[in-house]
Amino acid sequence: MATALGAMTHTQEDTGLWSWLTTVDHKRIGAVYTVAGFLFFLLGGFEAVMVRTQLAVPNGTVLDADRYNQFFTMHALTMIFLGVMPMGAGFFNYFIPLHVGARDVAFPRLNALSLWIFLSGGILLNSSFFLGGAPNGGWFGYAPLSSIEYAKSSGMTFYVVGLLVLGLSSLMASLNFAVTIINMRAPGMSMMRLPVFIWMVLVVAFLLILSLPVLTVGLLQLYFDRVWGTSFFSPSTGGDPILWQHIFWIFGHPEVYVLILPSMGIVSEVLPVMSKKPLFGYSAIVFAGAAIGVLGFGVWAHHMFTTGLGPVPQVVFSASTMAIGVPTGIKIFNWLGTMYGGNIRFVTATYFSVGFIALFTIGGISGVMHASPPVDGHHQDSYFVVAHIHYVLFGGAIMGIFSGFYYWFPKMSGRLLDEALGKLNFWTMFVGMNLTFFPMHFLGLAGMPRRIYTYDAGMGWDTWNMVATIGSYILAIGVLVFVVNVIKTMRKEPDAGNDPWGGATLEWAIPSPPPAHNFDVVPEVRDRDPLWYNRDHGIAPTPVPEHNHIHMPPPSYFPLIVALGVLLIAVGALSTLAIVGLGAVVSVYGIWGWALEPTD
């Protein structure tokens, strides 16, 4: 039986749809993650532009209240879970093995399963738009507004089920990444020689491994409340809405670092290479990243300063939140130290990295400002916070990801993105981003609350709202310039060569795009910047032995079957129990076949 299964599984083609559906190659999986994440990013951007259009003028009529609430909720969910995290996961998949000197991740089929479950979750969540209305209670889903009593449409059930599915995907991916980083390093690649990007991924993986189970419990409780009439969070029957906030933010705050740390890692790769000098204070940057990860679990209640926690928790969480400003400050100074004394090559990747430093700093500063509970009494739920999160997540996370696109696109595709379009891309995004989000500080100071679909003239909010809306259009054009750049670049002949930037990390020693097995010979690492060390010490690459037998994991369609089963369980959770049963059968079949599948 097992042999028969194996014969069916092992397709030999390496092109065509079936080869993609059954792939376990971390590079292909990474590429699909990146493309899917980017498409969702465009969708989330469309939602944002609609929200901004509604708010351009007082008493706007573009969206009605319900549609507006769906759009701002889905904008956040899409950007966080379907855009930024998957684009990050795309880089993780593609570059962890290349950076640590491995031929694939530790569990290649699990990796494929993460991908298919992520896609299922993304499609499921967005299908709600056509099935009775999208989630409309905010990405934070506060009880009791998320209860069946106050959110009667199925939107918030889609929210619960969608996030459970996506969480499953992230959890599996995180375990996979952590094991790969710890166990699959090439000879000589000690932990303190890991590229900073990989260190940040490791921190992110542990953040998710520790925080997602908490969210999962909360979501299951909310599901029970909504579907089976329990009362975990409903005060009218003895539940506690504040409990949900604690659960959500114990996940939700580490999640912020999940979004920003990968970009900090990317910037820590791009800046030294473009400055042509080693990263300033490697150990400090690594430990600061780890410290941010640890402290990130001790600050959740700063999202709840206005809920009536009482002075003692306010002081504790205020102090821990201010403390997290210290490692963040260290990182910023170390990036500046990396630029100091350099001979910085200003390509588009550098522009986005330097832009990251400036814009993320603004988000960091405002974050420390509302660490003070009295000040937060003004900032909380006002546009000041909207400005803050977008400086962190757009100015930080997205600018970092775009830096990564320009830096690694040549490695992934063999082609250098167009630099002229790249600079246009940067400047339109930079100007658009600042026009959109800086005025929100002014709006917050002028008392404009968040999440309002309309406002009156005469509040002094008209001008900056109009400016922000125009800024969002410029921002959208900037993103489209990137799309044009990618299309144009893909039409030209490969021109990148192995190493267009003079890179320091292992991926630049192999062809672009890399072969399926990555490294002909597993490299030996002698320094934190291995390629520079080899260059400076005249160490030639190890010759490829004549009979070089490389064992790569065969393709498998079982991840796809298990993911289909999970999707059916999720669909059943939204409709009828029978489909849950069907999904369970499909999943078990998939897992069974998976377990018996021969691996060579």
Place this chain on the structure above:
Amino acid sequence: MGGSRPGSMIAIIGSLALVGVVSFLLWMGFADSGDFAGHPMTTWVPKSDNASLVHGVYQLIFILAGAVFVGIMALTLIFSLLYRERPGGEARQFHGNSRLEVVWTLIPVLIVVAMAVPTFSTMSVTSKPAPDNALKVVAIGHQWWWEFQYPELGITTANELYLPVNRPVSVALQSSDVIHSFWVPQLSGKIDNVPGHENHLWFTPTEARAEPYLGQCAEFCGLSHANMRFRVFVASTGDFEAWAKSAAGDRTAPTADLAKAGEQQFVASGCVACHTVKGQAGAAGKIGPDLSHFAARTTLASGTLDRTPANIRKWLSNPQAVKPGVLMPNLNLSPEALDKLVAYLDGLK
């Protein structure tokens, strides 16, 4: 710093000038939004004792934030210009500098300590219980309007809160449904109205004025979250007492024929099931706002419409069009019924 590179003085001076100009423009933007004229909900002009204390911390933190902003922006720009690639340029190879790293670990430590000390000392005052002589007010958030009760004075009103100047007020915050948040920026930072969990805040308004202090629900609370506005009037002690006397009493009974017919209509259309009008027999509903002194208020529909006969009519004709999701149904009132009800309601002083 890097003086050996050509044109470094120009780069430094140019960067500082650019950062200076940008910072100045941003400061102008903040100063404009902090101006009460034209920004009635500004968070920058405190008009109560506790708000003024908080404002002191806010100012200090703003200045620290501004200094960090200017410093980091200037360094980023200067390094970008100074160390950009030049033909024949060499990058200096070094891995770090322990002394420098200790220094720039201490800088953020000192900044957050400078923030923390005044923050916590302010909280030690504002988180005390309200003074004993405080006026007690209960603010209940409903989807999507505010109910205000004065338990000691026997007053229940909606969406407009009257307070005497220079007397502490203790606000008990409650909710009848989902989480709301009570926010009048000039008088106090926001505190949430959490169902099943009473919160408290207190402040002493320091300026009586004719124009209202504008407030708005700050916690997303569903469909008409944007339409959950309210007003606070701070009056002299004498004016407040006069208002309280009137507010505690019965409605003004209608005298004109049309208004009297409106009183009948108020019963016939079922309004009494949800609304209280003290002094009208049978009008004791508790679901909607107390309308006993409706015409003493300046607005209707939770602060979204000025109280004019035309707006009352607009509201009664189709409440959903004004406040999406509102519990009040469209009663499909005839034009005649509308005439009567408007006349009645607009006379409830």
